Each structure stands twice: as C-alpha cells, then as structure tokens.
Amino acid sequence: MEEKREDGRSATQLRPLSCTRSVLNRAHGSASFSQGETKILAAVYEPKAGTKKNENPEKACIEVIWKPKSGQIGKAEKEYEMILKRTLQNICILNVHPNTTTTIIIQVVNDDGSLLPCAINPACSALVDAGIPLKYLAVLCIGSQQARRTEYEGTGLFMEVGEKIKNGVITSVTHGVMTVSGTRTRRNQAAV
C-alpha cells in the first residue's frame, strides 16, 4: 500500500540524513544530526564527581537536558529527557566511573517532526566522540502503518560489539491505537 505523503515521499522512504561529529570546541564530545529539515545538536560533558541523591553511587549517572528551539521547558521536554536517559543508560557501561555524572545536552536547532528519533542518533555519536565506553551503538528505526493511521517509532540495537549483527529493541514509543499482534508485527518488521 504505497500512499504518498505530503512532501512526495512514499510510506517507507526516509528523509536525507546527515551527521557531523566534533562540532563544538569546548564540549568533550558533540554531534549534529539532521534528517530533512529537523536538525538536532548534542553535546556531552565528561564524568563529573558526584551523583544525584536518588541514584546508585556504585554506578555512573547520566543526566539529559533537552533544550527546545523556543519556549519554556515543559512536560513534553521532561518526557523526552526521561526517554533518552533510559535509553542511554542501557547503552553506556556504567561501572567504569562510579559516582560520577555524565551530562548530555540536546539542543533542537530546527523542528520538522520526529524529534525523538532524530535525537537518539546525535546523542549516541556525541558519546562515542567523547570516548565514553559504550556497550552498543543505538540507531533509530521508524515504522508507520498508513492504513490504520498509527505511527511507531522505535530505537533499536544496531550492533553488539564483538558479536555478529543482532537486532534488539531498547526503547519504543508508540502513538495511536494498535492491537497487540499489530505491535508485534511492527516490531518484527523494524528488526529486519
């Protein structure tokens, strides 16, 4: 079922991607990622001593700060921060520097839709640029099903270091209504 979207793309076509590393001079790691018109800048600052109150002192803590293009920080930004934080906590090796905080700052430069998937990629590239030890690299995959008008955005494991390519899903964000079997088929399709 090939429906054309507003800008002429088919249902399974992505917008042009581009990624640049080490864009910021003072940050320990930085990356800029753009997908079509959506552009996001990520900066990583090294482990600093001390963790927050509720966090485990045996492990490193990751702090994500999301800066929208304009306007005040509200609930939506907090939600993005939380999702990104959980995803990145699964990728990073947290035992290397216990009792430290790594800060990741996401700045939205231009917003043209699909912000969250677009933000995972520069966050991960900036972590690699800073030299933070990672277990895997996280890439996003987007699926959408035009027929039922639902969109499924997910981030998946792209590569396990030391082993063959094996796909798994770390985080998935769904909007809309789907049956349970629909969710599973979407997930399997995304894993391929």
Added chain:
Amino acid sequence: MKAGKLRFAKPNKYWVESSHKRYVPCAGDTVLGIVVDSKADNFLVDIKGPTLAFLPVLAFEGGTRRNIPKFEMGTLLYARVVMANTGMNPELACMDATGKAAEFGPLKDGYMFESTTGLSRMLLKSPPCPLLETLGKKLAFEIAVGLNGRVWVNASSPSIIILVANSIMKSESLSPVQQKIMVDNLLQRVQ
C-alpha cells in the same frame, strides 16, 4: 570500549588508540595538574579526570613535616600518577619512583593550554615529532607535556610562546610532513 584507530606494532601487538578531551587516570602517567584546594594531609589537584586527585604533602623530594610546600590555588604542577583505581581518587607524587625530584614540581611563568590526549602522546613520542624538532632548531623554548591533555610552554619572549602554542594546537590532525611545512611557514612569517 572506546572508538579509535587500530594500531599495529611488530611482531604481534594490536591496540586501539583514541584521542579525546577527557583523561582517564592511569598509574605511571605524568600529568599537569592545577591545585584546587589544600587539606591537612594532601593537596587536591585537578587533572581533567572524573574526580580530583590527591597529592600527599610529603610526596616531594626531602619532604618532611617541617618543610611542607605551600601552593596557592591555581598553581600548575607537573606530577606523576602513583595510583589510579576506579572508584577512588587518584594519587599523585612530585617525585619519581626512586624519590628524586626529577623535574617534577610547580611550573612558574609560561603559558598553559589544553589539548587532546592524542596530541599529548604525539608530542611525547621518541624520536621527537617533526613539529618540535623544527621549532627547536630556530627557537629556544621549554615545554612540559601532561598526558592528561595539558601543555605548558615557556620562552624568553611572549611572541615565541604564542608561536609555539599556536603551532602545537594546529598540528593535531596533520601528518609529519604537513607539520614540518606548517612550522616552516609560520617561522618565515615571523623572521
């Protein structure tokens, strides 16, 4: 697991070399630290790592309780990392393994700037990198390189210091031949 270039040395040594702005403390490294605070038993020194490092007050050549050195906040020190375990603050010493001073200690005058760890390693290579050789043939200067990404330069006049610092900062991504060409151009412009 860090990203970097795969290096090979005969007969069978492979390793991944990466260059970052962060420093991970490792025992046996020589680093440039800045004194942040002084406690009863040790100085707290910032070495660009995840935590501050401790420099015991007696870790100097001929150090006793009677002649404890007094460092102000902001003093630049050239020290050696004695112990660096995860979870603990690293420990420094201003003397080498045998107890001699060996150029360790506070650095006076001069100019300190930050670089990446890869650039520090390149500056400390032996035989010396072509950048330092070419600069050394024409100019007289003194440098101290810390493996934590800090470099200190001292010379008789500020213009020489600036020239050396700029050429080091620019040479990070250049090959040896390109470094030599760049330094020759800079020197020609000055003299």
